[in-house]
Amino acid sequence: MIQGIQKPAILLRPPTADDAATLHQLVADCPPLDPNSLYCNLLHCTHFSGTSVAAVHSDSQGQEHLLGFISAYLPPGQPDTLFVWQVAVAEAARGQRLASRMLDDILMRPACQDVRYVNTTITPGNQASWALFESWARQHGAPTSSQVHFERERHFQGRHDDEHLVRIGPFEIAAELPT
Numbered sequence: 001m002i003q004g005i006q007k008p009a010i011l012l013r014p015p016t017a018d019d020a021a022t023l024h025q026l027v028a029d030c031p032p033l034d035p036n037s038l039y040c041n042l043l044h045c046t047h048f049s050g051t052s053v054a055a056v057h058s059d060s061q062g063q064e065h066l067l068g069f070i071s072a073y074l075p076p077g078q079p080d081t082l083f084v085w086q087v088a089v090a091e092a093a094r095g096q097r098l099a100s101r102m103l104d105d106i107l108m109r110p111a112c113q114d115v116r117y118v119n120t121t122i123t124p125g126n127q128a129s130w131a132l133f134e135s136w137a138r139q140h141g142a143p144t145s146s147q148v149h150f151e152r153e154r155h156f157q158g159r160h161d162d163e164h165l166v167r168i169g170p171f172e173i174a175a176e177l178p179t
Helices: 017-028 038-046 098-107 127-139 152-156
Strands: 010-013 053-058 064-073 081-089 117-122 144-150 163-168
Touching (some): 017 038, 053 098, 064 098, 081 098, 098 127, 127 144, 127 163
Parallel strands (some): 081 117
Antiparallel strands (some): 053 064, 144 163
């Protein structure tokens, strides 16, 4: 495990197919995140690389370590909305606002030039996600709304908690976001 990673040592970049297996393990190491199949992670790292981000640290031997990841995409027919599927940050990189920095990085990309809203779904008990998105919205002066989107009984047959759709925006992304 990497201890004491400092923010300048973390590179934010689009993911590649080579990140998929490490992403799969990172999500497993970050409860309460729902694990996806390795194949699904591979698709996030390839099909959605323009709207997803990998946060990596290179050790003294040049070996990259995945410390954070956001998988996100532009829903069909909604070029003004980024849907954030999943945010994962390794324990060694927590407390450095890495998730916010990753989200800002995605929104600065050409694929997101028309984005004015961020949507995500969050279960009621995932306090870390609620805190992240509420803080990010405040930082960007954007309004936030939330409502139950997928219901425990109706959509998940009682096997998963409700998922609340959180909508942030509208907002304007400046040419350079604070780091």
